[in-house]
Amino acid sequence: MEHTSGVTADALAEARFFVGMPDASLAALATTAEDVDVPAGHRFFDEGGSAQRFWLLRSGRVALDLQVPGRGAVVVETLPASAVLGWSWLFSPHRWRFGAVALEPVKAVQFDGPGVRELCAADPRLGHDLTLRFAAVMLDRLEATRVRMLDLYAHPEDVR
Amino acid sequence: MTSQMARQVTPQGSPMAPVPYRVTRSRAETADTVTLTLEPVAAAIPEPAPGQFTMMYAFGVGEVPISVSRTGPVLEQTVRAVGAVTRAVCGTRPGQVLGLRGPFGTGWELDSARGRDLVIAAGGIGLAPLRPVVLRALADRDAFGRIAVLIGVRTPDDLLFTGELDEWRARGAQVEVTADRPAPGWTGHVGLITSLAGAADVDPARAVAFVCGPEVMMRVTAEAFIGLGTPAADVRLSLERNMRCGLGWCGHCQLGPLLICRDGPVVPYERAVPLMTVREL
């Protein structure tokens, strides 16, 4: 993995995830962030591992997977560029619930979870704002999961 | 007789009389879906606009509304076998004859999107009614901004028009496919079509979005683009209801104040959404 530092508040402001966040909050978050470049096949994390980071994907695609006995790593969802990867760093017990692997070379901004948690504890407004942004992401993914459960494209004979 | 009704009268004179069309080609798209190429046996129906449908008659079996999946010099319709009539239509071999009435309904009105970015979002068989929009837009590529074609399928084997997607890409469209249930070896996206919204290489605020698929899929996809800034007035959906006459006569296709055969199938999101969420309708 290649790391380059120097993430700026302006660079973060361009991301949809951060739209509308006050400059001071962005500047604070930028201090915990670095740009990373990873090759295809790079594992961001494994299910059960300690969750201490999150990523804002700038390009490339990441698969979320689960190890299923007899089937190997089954992909449950892929995240395209502009998506946020990882929220377990925010919630106790800070363990990844899924694995994540780069399907293509990925450029991302990587955030240091403990550092962001400290910022949130010191500035509850930032904490509230960031938590709401993650909640919105989780809400979208929950809705998507529920809609997928409807199996909308199934043949009518299979859902009777 | 209004001009609209005059257009609907078939060469035989009665708008209820099917016009014979010969199947010249039958191409299996998936295990249950077939694209038929159709040529008039004698007189032709008027040229359908992208988004319009015909009533397809399998002689002796019945008649069903089916959108056009290619229009212009070549007429194609793509049919998924889900019941008696669609099974009969899908089983029609080259040389055999079907009856067509129409074309009926509203189209996508692609011209209204000229100069704008274009989002074409299709779920399952919903790609069939949108294919003529893609083909028209690519034939007049410079008239549009960026074009994103987003496709949701149940499994990779359910993807339609697989032989064309690379050509669409080569001609200047971003084409992204996402599967609900990936098969081993699938390297595309996995997840609901809404997960592709943020990855569409368009400016949502200046985009027009055409969405077709199961109703719930259309609703969440439309909302995803509206959430990204696409004006609700620039999002169009294609609705489905059971049909009989196709002419606004029988009331079979009623959805609230709309007769889908006449006021639809393509309707603005703002008009469709209050009706889609009412339980009784």
Ligand SMILES: Cc1cc2nc3c(=O)[nH]c(=O)nc-3n(C[C@H](O)[C@H](O)[C@H](O)COP(=O)(O)OP(=O)(O)OC[C@H]3O[C@@H](n4cnc5c(N)ncnc54)[C@H](O)[C@@H]3O)c2cc1C
């Ligand atoms: C405007 C319009 C355009 C259409 N375009 C196409 C098209 O391009 N290609 C295509 O394959 N189909 C299209 N359809 C759907 C098609 O008309 C129906 O699948 C067909 O009427 C089913 O008739 P059947 O006799 O084969 O099956 P039926 O016996 O009537 O139905 C078989 C099963 O399919 C279910 N079913 C019927 N219609 C639908 C539907 N619309 N959506 C989901 N489930 C349904 C029924 O509930 C039943 O379980 C369109 C419908 C409309 C209204």
Ligand code: FES
């Ligand atoms: S199908 Fe008869 S009114 Fe629409």
